[in-house]
Amino acid sequence: MQTHEIAVIGAGPAGLSAAIAAAEFGARVTLIERNNKIGGQLIKQTHAFFGSEKQYASHRGIDIPPLLYQKLEDKSNVQILLETKVQGFYPDDGVLGLENKEAFFPLQAERIIVATGASEKTLAFVNNDLPGIYGAGAVQTLMNVHGVIPGKRVLMIGSGNIGLIVSYQLLQAGVQVASIIEAAPCIGGYLVHAAKLRRMGIPIRTSHTILSAQGAKEVERATICGLDESWKPVPGTEQEMDVDTICISVGLSPLAEILWQMGCEMKYVPALGGHVPVRDKQMQTSVAGVYVAGDVASVEEASSAMMEGRIAGLAAAESLGYGSEQLNVEKKDALEQLHSLRSGPVGEKIRSGMHNLMQEA
Amino acid sequence: MRIQEHPILSFPRGRKVKFTFNGQELEGYEGEPIAAALHAAGVRVLRYSPNLHRPRGFYCAIGNCSSCLMTVDGEPNVRVCIAELQEGMAVEIQKGKGELYANS
Numbered sequence: 001m002q003t004h005e006i007a008v009i010g011a012g013p014a015g016l017s018a019a020i021a022a023a024e025f026g027a028r029v030t031l032i033e034r035n036n037k038i039g040g041q042l043i044k045q046t047h048a049f050f051g052s053e054k055q056y057a058s059h060r061g062i063d064i065p066p067l068l069y070q071k072l073e074d075k076s077n078v079q080i081l082l083e084t085k086v087q088g089f090y091p092d093d094g095v096l097g098l099e100n101k102e103a104f105f106p107l108q109a110e111r112i113i114v115a116t117g118a119s120e121k122t123l124a125f126v127n128n129d130l131p132g133i134y135g136a137g138a139v140q141t142l143m144n145v146h147g148v149i150p151g152k153r154v155l156m157i158g159s160g161n162i163g164l165i166v167s168y169q170l171l172q173a174g175v176q177v178a179s180i181i182e183a184a185p186c187i188g189g190y191l192v193h194a195a196k197l198r199r200m201g202i203p204i205r206t207s208h209t210i211l212s213a214q215g216a217k218e219v220e221r222a223t224i225c226g227l228d229e230s231w232k233p234v235p236g237t238e239q240e241m242d243v244d245t246i247c248i249s250v251g252l253s254p255l256a257e258i259l260w261q262m263g264c265e266m267k268y269v270p271a272l273g274g275h276v277p278v279r280d281k282q283m284q285t286s287v288a289g290v291y292v293a294g295d296v297a298s299v300e301e302a303s304s305a306m307m308e309g310r311i312a313g314l315a316a317a318e319s320l321g322y323g324s325e326q327l328n329v330e331k332k333d334a335l336e337q338l339h340s341l342r343s344g345p346v347g348e349k350i351r352s353g354m355h356n357l358m359q360e361a
Numbered sequence: 362m363r364i365q366e367h368p369i370l371s372f373p374r375g376r377k378v379k380f381t382f383n384g385q386e387l388e389g390y391e392g393e394p395i396a397a398a399l400h401a402a403g404v405r406v407l408r409y410s411p412n413l414h415r416p417r418g419f420y421c422a423i424g425n426c427s428s429c430l431m432t433v434d435g436e437p438n439v440r441v442c443i444a445e446l447q448e449g450m451a452v453e454i455q456k457g458k459g460e461l462y463a464n465s
Contacts, residue, residue: 034424035443041423046369060369119425129428131405131418138422138442146397147364147372173364217416218405255425 004030006316007096007109009086009258012040013302014294015115016068017309018316019078021334022113025327027317028077030109032098034085039065040117041137042302044144046172047165050190054337055303062144064302089261111289111316114259115309118252118273118295123157126212132219136166136249143173151245155222156180157210161189163249167197170247178243181208181224183231190346210246211238219244254296262287271353273299278357281335282315283308291316298357300342300350307338363401378448395441395452396422396429407431407441408455431455 006022008015011033019031037043045061056064072078084100095106120135122128132151134142136158139150154175156167159182167177180197185207187194194204207227214221226237253274260266265278265286277285277292284291291312294305314331317323342350364372375391382404389398396407396419406416407429419429424443433439433452437459441452 062370120421122420129410129415129417131407131416134419135421138420141422142397142400143364144370146393147367147370147374148397148401149362149364150400172368218418 001095001106001108004028004107004109005320006030006111006113006313007032007107008113008115008313009096010040010115010117010294010296011035011038011080012115012117012294012305013042013064013068014117014296014305014309014312015040015113016065016072017306018113018115018291018293018313019309020068020071021310021313021330022317022322023072023075023078023313025314025317025322025324026077027320027322029079029313030107031072031078031080032084032086032096032107033080033082036083037065038069038080038082044137044140045302046144046169049301049303051303051341052337055306055341057303061302086258089258091261091263110320111291112262113283113291113293113309113312113316114296115292115294115305115312116255116258116296118254118299120248121251121253123210123248123250125210127214130213130215130219131217132215132244133213133246133248136162136247137252139245139247140166140169143169143175149173149175150247151219151243152176153178153243154245154247155210155224155241155243156247156249158182158249158251159184159187159189159194159204159206160249160251161193163247164189164193164197166247166249167202168193171197171200171202175245177202178241179224180204181210182206183209183227185229209233213246219246222246252295252299254299256296259285259290259292259296262290264290264292267357269298269353269357271349272357276357281311282331283312284315289319298350298353304338304341304350307334307341310334311338362403378446380446380448380450380452382452383454389446391447392445394422395431395433395439395444395446395450398446399441399452406454409457411457414456430459432459437461 005028008031019029042061051057087097211223226234266275293308293312378391387402405418419442420426422442429442430438431441432455
């Protein structure tokens with residue numbers, strides 16, 4: 001079996017950045033992606049990003065994958081395997097099991113960078129499995145990638161950035177948004193997104209939750225209610241809403257199965273999305289040679305995923321003997337940019353989560 | 362329903378193809394997810410759960426959650442949120458766990 005130098009699992013913002021960084025310094029990279037195109041969830045992000053130029057700020061998410069691909073396509077030391085799923089890791093041989101078009105084959109790599117992303121969380125309420133109840137990201141995929149609207153009138157649960165951005169995108173696609181509700185007493189996402197929706201007359205109800213969905217076979221109505229200071233429903237505040245779609249935007253959890261299988265030490269840190277891998281500043285996990293980047297490491301923005309990818313890619317290349325003064329300069333720069341992305345009031349949750357995670361690492 | 366006009370996006374679509382849903386002929390675009398074609402035709406119930414027989418649709422749309430399993434050309438447990446539509450496919454609501462090679 002041929003041994004690859006660096007295998008990167010996932011070609012979203014983190015994995016692409018990791019592959020680019022490692023390849024820039026001469027490492028041979030194999031990039032494995034389950035979809036038939038690269039870009040991960042960037043391909044449905046129609047909003048412009050914040051941050052600085054190096055983090056592709058002011059570009060829409062959908063425009064970033066082609067820019068990243070430009071940096072890979074002319075490199076002979078990068079191989080991209082599309083429509084290829086990593087099915088498992090075999091610790092006895094240190095081999096990844098891959099599947100492409102129902103053919104199964106092994107792949108061995110000296111370093112593995114896991115950039116598998118995250119999956120949408122759901123929420124417990126009566127009839128939460130009715131058709132017409134979708135993750136906010138699912139609605140984004142349906143609308144922005146495939147051009148199909150999810151319904152006529154939507155109730156959005158959750159006012160984090162995804163909930164706010166998807167609400168705006170629903171309006172852009174001609175769908176009504178009945179309301180955005182938020183269990184916390186304040187709006188979770190950036191004020192600039194929330195203000196845009198308020199100017200368009202969309203009510204954002206804080207301290208509210210959903211009690212139930214109703215409908216014979218699909219969503220026809222929803223019942224919401226107010227919450228008191230201890231997040232308990234307030235009797236008499238129930239309201240029925242005529243909606244045919246309910247969108248759940250209550251966060252993401254890391255898609256970390258492969259890390260568990262590899263035996264990476266995991267820690268439960270709610271501020272980072274759930275069980276996340278313990279790692280050092282170079283993004284190396286407790287298993288030597290296994291690195292992480294992006295939402296699988298901690299649920300954050302695409303901009304920080306790209307920086308983590310860059311750090312992991314550079315560190316993995318360095319450990320294989322591709323180190324240089326220039327590599328150190330680049331890594332220091334990426335670490336500083338990641339730090340600045342997490343600074344300020346909006347990065348407080350991530351900083352506290354990181355503090356919690358790194359303390360015992 | 363399909364989006365006809367959008368302030369930012371355009372939707373390059375494949376050629377129109379015919380397929381069946383529970384025997385009924387529908388149209389969609391080649392290469393789009395089966396779930397998108399069904400949704401555009403107003404179909405949101407994709408299967409019934411194994412134990413309580415409750416109707417289910419898709420949830421994540423990117424192949425993670427397995428809420429959208431249907432029987433396609435006799436093969437059960439196809440994730441129709443990512444499986445691509447092809448001309449002449451026979452797509453059926455899946456009841457329960459599905460039976461492998463039921464039609465062979």
